[in-house]
Amino acid sequence: MYFDLDRRLYFYLDGGWRASTRLPGNLRVGLYGPVTLEMDLAEPYRRYDEHRHSYPPGHGKKKNKHKKW
Template sequence: MNINRLQRPRLLATAVLLSALCPLPAFALELDIGIKVGDGAQDRREVHEKGGPPAHAPAHGYRARHHYHYYPSSDVYFDSARGVYFYISDNNWQMSATLPLTLKARLGDHVTIEMDSEHPYSEHKAHKSKYPPGQTKNKDKHKEKHQ
């Protein structure tokens, strides 16, 4: 096929125009795998689409569990996973890697509390009622779960 000089620019322009109007972006592709089961009377097709969290991510609805040591005699919580204490100072809850010496000297016995919250003091009123100072040995020894 012989193309003259006048037709070449038209063909080139048409090719450029068509390629600009019909792009095939990589992100628009889906993975579609079909599986045929049976003798053909029943055609079952399974489609696997890309999406969702990676396999190493926690399942949907997963809640982190936090374990705290609660010291009733001094109203102190300790989160061993993060290595931080929660305590009251000037009527406010504080978080610190170390305790003031006055609190450290009177920690006493503790109970272990498991909660969904990153803030153990959110249930402090219930903990204080359930574990009065000096009576932790009489209670369910060291384990409480909050849902």
């Protein structure tokens, strides 16, 4: 899922890529720790495979969150 701040549009997969100002009820933001990307593309999902590889689920979470010193 992507969100374009300037256009205030979400891009999400629903059988294909969709764009909307609102997400469908079955989608939630922030389930896996968001990643912020600076992109100059009208269709950010065109680099989805590259982003999915570079930022797997959980990538944005802090490591050793519960580690005691």
